[in-house]
Amino acid sequence: xxxxxxxxxxxxxxxxxxxxxxxxxxxxxxxxxxxxxxxxxxxxxxxxxxxxxxxxxxxxxxxxxxxxxxxxxxxxxxxxxxxxxxxxxxxxxxxxxxxxxxxxxxxxxxxxxxxxxxxxxxxxxxxxxxxxxxxxxxxxxxxxxxxxxxxxxxxxxxxxxxxxxxxxxxxxxxxxxxxxxxxxxxxxxxxxxxxxxxxxxxxxxxxxxxxxxxxx
Amino acid sequence: xxxxxxxxxxxxxxxxxxxxxxxxxxxxxxxxxxxxxxxxxxxxxxxxxxxxxxxxxxxxxxxxxxxxxxxxxxxxxxxxxxxxxxxxxxxxxxxxxxxxxxxxxxxxxxxxxxxxxxxxxxxxxxxxxxxxxxxxxxxxxxxxxxxxxxxxxxxxxxxxxxxxxxxxxxxxxxxxxxxxxxxxxxx
Numbered sequence: 001x002x003x004x005x006x007x008x009x010x011x012x013x014x015x016x017x018x019x020x021x022x023x024x025x026x027x028x029x030x031x032x033x034x035x036x037x038x039x040x041x042x043x044x045x046x047x048x049x050x051x052x053x054x055x056x057x058x059x060x061x062x063x064x065x066x067x068x069x070x071x072x073x074x075x076x077x078x079x080x081x082x083x084x085x086x087x088x089x090x091x092x093x094x095x096x097x098x099x100x101x102x103x104x105x106x107x108x109x110x111x112x113x114x115x116x117x118x119x120x121x122x123x124x125x126x127x128x129x130x131x132x133x134x135x136x137x138x139x140x141x142x143x144x145x146x147x148x149x150x151x152x153x154x155x156x157x158x159x160x161x162x163x164x165x166x167x168x169x170x171x172x173x174x175x176x177x178x179x180x181x182x183x184x185x186x187x188x189x190x191x192x193x194x195x196x197x198x199x200x201x202x203x204x205x206x207x208x209x210x211x212x213x214x215x216x
Numbered sequence: 217x218x219x220x221x222x223x224x225x226x227x228x229x230x231x232x233x234x235x236x237x238x239x240x241x242x243x244x245x246x247x248x249x250x251x252x253x254x255x256x257x258x259x260x261x262x263x264x265x266x267x268x269x270x271x272x273x274x275x276x277x278x279x280x281x282x283x284x285x286x287x288x289x290x291x292x293x294x295x296x297x298x299x300x301x302x303x304x305x306x307x308x309x310x311x312x313x314x315x316x317x318x319x320x321x322x323x324x325x326x327x328x329x330x331x332x333x334x335x336x337x338x339x340x341x342x343x344x345x346x347x348x349x350x351x352x353x354x355x356x357x358x359x360x361x362x363x364x365x366x367x368x369x370x371x372x373x374x375x376x377x378x379x380x381x382x383x384x385x386x387x388x389x390x391x392x393x394x395x396x397x398x399x400x401x402x403x
Contacts, residue, residue: 003282003292003345041291043282043365055364084297084320084342116390117297117320119342171397175319175341177379178393208343 002119002208005042006080008033008062011144015071026064029076034058045083065137077144078212081205085122088114091136091201103128103200104163110202111167111183116176119206121184123147124167127201130191139203142187144211149187156188163188174207219377225273226314226336234336234380236387241375246277246317248369250296253360254304257368261307268359268368272312277340278319280365281349290355290371294345295319298337302326309333317378321390330382338378339389351376 010029020028037044037059046060047053090110094102107126114122127138150157163186173179184207193199222230224244234240247269249257257267278298282291298318305316306329314335319342322330330337340348354372361367381389 001292001346002343003280003294004296005282005292041283041285043280043291045280087297115321115394116339116342117299119319166400169398169400171394171399173394173397175339176321176390176394177339178389178395178397180397206343 004082013075017072085118085204085206088118094198123205125203129193135199135201138189139201142189236389238380252366275315292345293349295340337382
């Protein structure tokens, strides 16, 4: 597939009854990334410092999100996130008055501006609510779902379908050469938010969408 | 779609015969360079130094490949997003560069420089790097080996597939292609 084998984004569901021995969980994840990217001949795309830009040489560190859940299992979901589509992602602090209409305009504007750069047909992850720091994570979390897996709330499921149709009416098409399929899916994840806020984020995912899951 | 066969280096006549939407199969040499290599090339020119490769008539491919497995010429080698090279491109076109392969929109300054210097911008299929790598028969590092996947490469390619996006006459496949399928004005 793509030579951009991405930032290793790892979502961890850690059962409360799990006890990890012999070291720290993030260190173990980084060791896995180091081995996987080296032995698998994947590209090392991480720089240690955003401005001084020296490559770390082994694609570490991973971006790790940990959720505590019930039970005695450890579940990992790995999303190797390419930079081209990530660069076309956007977030905004809308106002409550902007509402569904404002959200819709923001999503369409983001996909339109991304155009061919995000390697369409894309998957559009939409985060709504939470706070400035969490809305991006909601959008990224939406990318973990399977294509066509609708939001459990019928209101948001209908909004996903409506946005998908609107995105595909943009005509951007595969690789931006024009066509009826600009997005394969639009997925929404939401969280409660402050009375004055309507945070929104759109995380673009290229068609080389790779997700791996493991349960220990 | 009928493909046009191109051999590098490109002449002005060959470039003039290319139009937005043309499918081409390129054989010959491609230079591989992206962000960091572009920065060094342009800095060398600013210091009045010669470039490590003669770019006249040549094509630069925006690519940062994965490492080659044992026995492979190169790993996955697809196009990266071109817009990041926009600040450097007009300077290289002025040096006689005739083409670039990448993906995504170019700036107005680059599109105007393509017309002025009679050059073309081509796109390869993003996400299909493993497939495109099969067209690369030889790969070597010409300069800046310390940059790793961002070094200046020299590739020998056979029938490398690309599509003309911006031609030397002002044609733009992205604008023209999307117009045909557009059914809505975004809110």
